Amino acid sequence: MSGLDTPSPGGSGYSTSGGVETVAIVVVTYNRADLLANLLAGLARLERPADAVIVVDNASTDHTAEVLATWVSTAPAGGTRRQVITSPDNLGGAGGFHAGVKAAYDEGFDRIWLMDDDVVPAPDCLTVLLAQDPDSSDCLMSVRENTDGSLIELAATRFDLRNPLAIKPKTASVMTSYPDRASMPERVELANVAFEGFMVHRRVVERIGLPDPTFFIFYDDVDYALRARRAGWRIWAVRDARLVRQLDFSQQHDLSSWKGFYMYRNLFVVHLRYGENALVRAKPWAITLAVTLVALLRGRRGEASNVIRALRAARGMRTLPATSVD
Template sequence: MSETVAVVVVTYNRADLLARMLTGLEALHRQPDAVIVVDNASSDHTPDVLAAATNAGLEMIRTDDNLGGAGGFHRGVRAAYDGGFDRIWLMDDDVVPAPDCLDVLLAQDEACLIAVREDLDGRLVEKAATRFDLRNPLAIRPKTESVDSRYDCRVAMPERVEVQNVAFEGFMIRREVVTAIGLPDPSYFIFYDDVDYAVRAQRAGYRIWAVRDAVLVRQLDFDQQHDLSGWKGYYMYRNLFVVHLRYGENALVRLKPWLVTAAVVLLSPVRGGRREAANVIRAMRDARGMRVGPSRSVD
């Protein structure tokens, strides 16, 4: 059965990356039925790139303000769902799919799939977790193993690998998943909105598969070591805490955010300083107000 596919791309002030990404979509053997680009109020030449794009089925959504990746994917998935598409393929603006990537994914009769990322030199850089531990209170970071830490290279992977979290870079879902669990949560702004969505999907009974031969090329190096005393540090702490408070499988795991907060504050004179301490205190306060997840309704 032929299924319709909408690609949802979120972009913000990365016009040149977006242009390469859109060119990559045009080179797909199997063309998507729609390409929905959510422009998060970019101030660079993103509007010019979109005006010049020739992708079939291109739909542009320009927000009045920067909603973050989370808000952008919320808007884009809603548009794709309301458009009646059978599958929704989520993309950041810094990845380019191999020409056969969509064909390979569509050959899999599964509701939740991810394409497997590599860097510009062909090295495996798929960070999706093969173990994401929300049960062990001693696991400081819940991601204890990833695809690229388990396998040295793509050819070492089996055809499919089950993963427990995703990035919104090549994540494909059937519309039934949105019907079952609702839309991505825009309140995350950045970081962990994709993790939250994967946890919700799994708790609704869906399994998520990384498909070895679905190749997605990442245009930028991974830089996961953000300044925890800066504005991104606040969101990293807050959203990590939210995931634990919402989905921790026992009381000790749900207690972890409080313990991390206390440790960061106590160690701030020798590590992190006052700004990181202020970030983590504000993050803990705000995370408490996000303990209840979004509605499953898409109405």
């Protein structure tokens, strides 16, 4: 990988000094230069600026490189460090966050705040997150909304890996539990997160390791949250930490496409790794059989092929990733 960055105002590493924790924001981007530019402008408007912003460019082919070069070259002296990591290949969101979190961890930051290129935090978002009780704030989640202010936080409040009859493990989310932000308590406990506003303390990374790059896309954030919770951490969505999506949210994908393969495979991996009993861990085989039969009856041979390949691939990913951050 290659990269460019502004000089570090604090030397080669960062660490807590005088009780003030340092924050690095990690952004992963791919071929959405204009959305990225809006996000970077939003990060510059934060009331409490981050100590660094690390952007992982997943081999974009649009004008992302020009946006990032201008962004680095126009960094104000003594301000937030701006760093770009350019991958020669598209690592997917999972690989991008793996690289970005590793860079932030290696450079010694106390907190790492993850986000995609299609969101913009409210100016006080980081201020609100850092104001949380330090004894229960190692894993925090910003709460997403649409540009019209409507709540669009889909992080799960219940994620059922015990009931083999639960077709989808996410049985409740912030959005399905509360009609709007005003209806939420100040903090809501989460069962999983999205890498779109999730803030993690370095002690969590030290214990559970980095995001698993083999997921490529989908469920890498779910996997990471499950690992954190299994290690004893609780995850909190912070009502007043607002993160605004630039695009309408949609999880509808063609299950016959390459994305469909990853959706099936990674869902199966989560069941195989974290299923709480043998019946739940057997669900991938039941889902594969059902999907294959229905898809073939409806002429969707691509989806049938995807789900069969996904099961085969998922079996090779049952082992949890190493916890080392080296």
